[in-house]
Every structure is written in structure tokens, then in C-alpha cells.
Amino acid sequence: MKALVARSYGPLEELEIAELPTPVPGPGQLLVRLEAAALNAVDKALITGALRDAIPVTHPFVPGVDVSGTVESVGEGVTRFVPGDPVIAWNSVASGALAEHVVIDDAPSAARRPPELTPAQGAALPTGALTAAALVDLADVPSGSTALIVGATGGVGSYTVQLARRAGLTVLATGRADDEAFLRGLGADHVLDYRAVGIAEETHRLVPGGVDVVFDMANAGPALAATAAAARPGGRLVSPLGGPPAFDRDVTALYGGTRATEGRLASLAAQAVKGELRIPIDADYPFAEARQALLDFAGRHVKGKITVTF
Ligand SMILES: NC(=O)c1ccc[n+]([C@@H]2O[C@H](COP(=O)([O-])OP(=O)(O)OC[C@H]3O[C@@H](n4cnc5c(N)ncnc54)[C@H](OP(=O)(O)O)[C@@H]3O)[C@@H](O)[C@H]2O)c1
Missing domain, CATH: 3.40.50.720 (NAD(P)-binding Rossmann-like Domain)
Structure with a gap:
């Protein structure tokens, strides 16, 4: 699969799109084919190593904590999702969303994406x-x-x-x-x-x-x-x-910080569908420009979220 990859801690300019093996879901996990991802401040900190003492990452590292895509396969014991389900998720510092595939947990941090939301809107919601x-x-x-x-x-x-x-x-x-x-x-x-x-x-x-x-x-x-x-x-x-x-x-x-209590992500998505919660997207970039998206996110004034669409 293609992924935005950091080979070591360093500046965002060193990120590159490269081939990595497609991950395999373990028990209680889902393999998701990404349709969109969204950017967050933590992505930059994990890439540069600013958080390396508190949250070390292994390299090659694929950033991205906000997932929006389609379930491709499920690991043993998964009951809430089946292949083909549209899904959104907060993947915490496990990251990996800036790639064609990511493995996420079958947990309250994942919810079905309502059909009324675009993949980018779904990505802009979780974190x-x-x-x-x-x-x-x-x-x-x-x-x-x-x-x-x-x-x-x-x-x-x-x-x-x-x-x-x-x-x-x-x-x-x-x-x-x-x-x-x-x-x-x-x-x-x-x-x-x-x-x-x-x-x-x-x-x-x-x-x-x-x-x-x-x-x-x-x-x-x-x-x-x-x-x-x-x-x-x-x-x-x-x-x-x-x-x-x-x-x-x-x-x-x-x-405090991000918490995915049972049903909350689905409830927030439902509020967005009803027009009770706006999903403010400042800009959407194609995956081929994911590095530039991160550079712009880190370097300019943003109203709401920046998303990356595959
Ligand atoms: N603990 C957790 O679980 C958790 C979860 C999510 C986020 N966070 C952290 O929370 C922070 C906010 O996250 P975010 O995603 O909202 O980041 P963000 O999208 O980068 O937003 C940061 C906001 O702060 C504003 N700002 C910067 N300097 C300012 C100043 N001196 N006075 C007033 N406003 C200022 C920015 O405005 P300008 O564009 O005008 O500079 C922008 O509106 C980040 O540090 C992130 O790492 C923590």
C-alpha cells in the first residue's frame, strides 16, 4: 500500500509517499481502506519527535489519527462491523491514517459513518x-x-x-x-x-x-x-x-483530552447529519499532496480542519 512515511524523527519536509506492507488486523481489529483522513497537532509532534520521551514511535512511521473509510476485513471476534461498512475512527497515537489502509480497534473510538457525511466530513469529526x-x-x-x-x-x-x-x-x-x-x-x-x-x-x-x-x-x-x-x-x-x-x-x-465513550462518536455524527453540529473543513488535499497538507496545517492559519482525500 502507499503511505505517507517518516523514516526517522525529523522535519515535515522529509516525509515521503512510499510503499509499505498492508497491515493485517489481529483479534478485535478492523482493516480499513482509507477514503479520507484529517490532520491534527499531534501528527506533527509524533513526526518531529517533539513527544518522543512521552510517546515514542517506531519507524517507518505513518502519521494520521483521524480515519474515514470502508471496512475491508475484520479480525477474530469483531461483532460491530462487517466488510463493506463505512467507518470513522479516532486511532489515537497508534496513527497510520495517512495510508491506503490502516488497522483500527473495534472499540467505541470507531463508529459507522452515516451515508449523509462525505468521507472528508467523517474524517474531520473524531479527534x-x-x-x-x-x-x-x-x-x-x-x-x-x-x-x-x-x-x-x-x-x-x-x-x-x-x-x-x-x-x-x-x-x-x-x-x-x-x-x-x-x-x-x-x-x-x-x-x-x-x-x-x-x-x-x-x-x-x-x-x-x-x-x-x-x-x-x-x-x-x-x-x-x-x-x-x-x-x-x-x-x-x-x-x-x-x-x-x-x-x-x-x-x-x-x-483532559480526547475520550471516546460508548456511542459518543456515533452521536456526534448523528448531530452533524441533523445539522446541529457543523463540520468545519478549511481545505481538502489529495493524498498525493499529503506532505504539503501537513506543512500548510503547521504553517498557516486554519479555520477548523484540514483533510486529505484518497
Ligand atoms: N490531550 C489531548 O487528548 C488532545 C487532543 C486534541 C488536541 N490536543 C492539543 O490541543 C491543542 C489544540 O488542538 P487543535 O487540534 O485545536 O489545534 P489547532 O487546530 O492547531 O488549533 C490551535 C488554535 O489555537 C490558536 N492559537 C494559537 N496561538 C494562540 C494564541 N497565542 N492565542 C490565542 N489563540 C491561539 C490558533 O489560532 P491561529 O490559527 O490564529 O494561530 C488555533 O485556533 C493542540 O496543542 C493539541 O495538541 C490535545
Whole structure:
């Protein structure tokens, strides 16, 4: 099969499309013929080796955690899928989606792709929407609360804006000056141009006293303190990255990540079919241009997701 391959840790420019053996599904696994994949920040980190201490990969390494394709064969004991089923999946750091075939687990991280969704739409859903849903769960604030979403135009943020709005939150979202229409289209009540204003100051101007919860997709470590300052005393900061155990003014730190609970991916796909959840795709590249897709993903402003179609 053809695959986008990293031969060793290094820059994205060194990726190449090469022939690799088609993987074989083991017990409880599915072999999927890819129709589309989507790109994520973790792809770059695994390729370059930025995460090599925490998450080492073996080479040749095939990136890609968001899978959309057709089940080609199933391993022993698989009951939820049969060959020919359209499937979407979050393949976690096992990766492998930027190839003609990938092996995934028969697990809640995989769901049938509804026929109403294109392969690219199916690929653009798993990591972004599952992570956003997990973070909104983690925030655990009641309807009527106020939320600031930092990094709202990105793959996770663009779903977090929508799911927070649907949970009844008033949403302040950060973006660039020309992101206003995009973010309001996702449901943002206020848009903060993070390059022109101080995020915490502008939040306090719009919501005196501060918001109930800050979702920060853009900062990690001590830098989170600056956005935690946008929360009200006793409020919450939720992040898919890591940071301090707590913040000043009794602001609670809540760190989480992608979680595929039973039925959730299917439920998010169903919401998309009903028009309750938009799948924002910034650009779709043919597989032959997958390396350029990753370079553009890493190097330019993206509204939502970048997908690769086979
Ligand atoms: N723990 C987990 O399981 C998990 C799961 C998914 C994602 N993540 C992590 O979560 C982060 C977000 O993921 P993603 O897929 O949404 O990434 P993404 O698509 O690259 O989005 C990042 C967003 O942050 C914005 N941003 C960058 N610098 C900013 C700043 N200084 N102030 C405000 N906004 C800023 C970007 O806007 P511009 O385009 O304007 O720069 C963009 O909207 C990544 O670091 C990713 O690795 C973790």
C-alpha cells in the first residue's frame, strides 16, 4: 500500500509517499481502506519527535489519527462491523491514517459513518469533536454559564464553541480579525481578536467579574495563568494540554483530552447529519499532496480542519 512515511524523527519536509506492507488486523481489529483522513497537532509532534520521551514511535512511521473509510476485513471476534461498512475512527497515537489502509480497534473510538457525511466530513469529526465533547463534560458548568474559548478557530476549538453553545453557555471566542463571521457562524456570542486586545482584559470588559469557565486550546504550562485570569474568582480553566495544578483567585485547573465513550462518536455524527453540529473543513488535499497538507496545517492559519482525500 502507499503511505505517507517518516523514516526517522525529523522535519515535515522529509516525509515521503512510499510503499509499505498492508497491515493485517489481529483479534478485535478492523482493516480499513482509507477514503479520507484529517490532520491534527499531534501528527506533527509524533513526526518531529517533539513527544518522543512521552510517546515514542517506531519507524517507518505513518502519521494520521483521524480515519474515514470502508471496512475491508475484520479480525477474530469483531461483532460491530462487517466488510463493506463505512467507518470513522479516532486511532489515537497508534496513527497510520495517512495510508491506503490502516488497522483500527473495534472499540467505541470507531463508529459507522452515516451515508449523509462525505468521507472528508467523517474524517474531520473524531479527534476534534470527541475532544471538545470531553472538555465540555469536564467543565461541568450549568446552562446559562459564561465561557471563554481560546483557540476557537482550531480543530478542537471550532467544535467546543458549538458544543458549549448547545449546552446553553454564552460563548466568547478568540480568533483573528477576519474570523468574526466564521466564529459567529459556529455560535459565538462575542469574538475577541487575540492579536489586538488582551484576552483577560477584554473578557472582563464583556463579562464584568470574569467568565465561569475558560477553555484554552492554545496555551500550556505557566502561560495558562494569563487566560485563567479571564475566569471569575472560583471559576474553572479547562485545557487539553497541561499546566499548573491550580490558579490564583481559587480558579480550578481541569486537564483532559480526547475520550471516546460508548456511542459518543456515533452521536456526534448523528448531530452533524441533523445539522446541529457543523463540520468545519478549511481545505481538502489529495493524498498525493499529503506532505504539503501537513506543512500548510503547521504553517498557516486554519479555520477548523484540514483533510486529505484518497
Ligand atoms: N490531550 C489531548 O487528548 C488532545 C487532543 C486534541 C488536541 N490536543 C492539543 O490541543 C491543542 C489544540 O488542538 P487543535 O487540534 O485545536 O489545534 P489547532 O487546530 O492547531 O488549533 C490551535 C488554535 O489555537 C490558536 N492559537 C494559537 N496561538 C494562540 C494564541 N497565542 N492565542 C490565542 N489563540 C491561539 C490558533 O489560532 P491561529 O490559527 O490564529 O494561530 C488555533 O485556533 C493542540 O496543542 C493539541 O495538541 C490535545
